[in-house]
Amino acid sequence: xxxxxxxxxxxxxxxxxxxxxxxxxxxxxxxxxxxxxxxxxxxxxxxxxxxxxxxxxxxxxxxxxxxxxxxxxxxxxxxxxxxxxxxxxxxxxxxxxxxxxx
Numbered sequence: 001x002x003x004x005x006x007x008x009x010x011x012x013x014x015x016x017x018x019x020x021x022x023x024x025x026x027x028x029x030x031x032x033x034x035x036x037x038x039x040x041x042x043x044x045x046x047x048x049x050x051x052x053x054x055x056x057x058x059x060x061x062x063x064x065x066x067x068x069x070x071x072x073x074x075x076x077x078x079x080x081x082x083x084x085x086x087x088x089x090x091x092x093x094x095x096x097x098x099x100x101x102x
Contacts, residue, residue, distance in 0.1 A: 004074060004075060004076040004078075005075065005076060006075065006076045006077075007072055007074075007075035007076070008068060008071075008072045008075060009068060009069055009071070009072025009073060009074065009075025009076075009077070009078030009081070010075050010076050010077045010078065010081075011065075011068055011081075012065040012066070012068045012069035012072075012077065012078055012081025012082060012085065013065075013077040013078075013080055013081035013084070014081075015061045015062070015064060015065035015068070015081070015085075016061070016062065016065050016081050016084045016085050016088065018061055019058040019061040019062050019065070019085075019088060020088070022054065022057070022058050022061065023052075023054050023055050023058040023088075023092075030043070030054065032054035032057060032058065033054050036053070036054060036057075041053075052095075055092050055095065056092065058088070058092065059089065059092060062085045062088050062089050062092075063085075063089065065081055065082075065084075065085040066081075066082060066085040066086060066089065068081070069081040069082035069085065070082060
């Protein structure tokens with residue numbers, strides 16, 4: 001089996017990890033919400049409920065992660081970056097239909 005090397009495709013996993021920290025509340029802290037509040041942009045459509053705008057802005061990281069992983073699929077971590085980005089993109093898009101608060 002050919003050993004995979006770190007390359008451009010490896011960035012896909014890094015982008016997914018950044019997107020996770022951007023959108024999910026970890027130990028009571030959500031990076032995306034904090035940065036949006038510093039910019040005086042609301043993170044939620046209705047105070048602390050409703051549509052979580054931060055989740056949709058995470059697509060800015062997740063879509064390139066998916067595209068990079070597809071283009072450079074022979075690089076290390078590219079496959080896991082692809083599947084994680086697909087799962088998170090699906091969760092965000094499905095949340096529109098089911099109003100799941102991330």
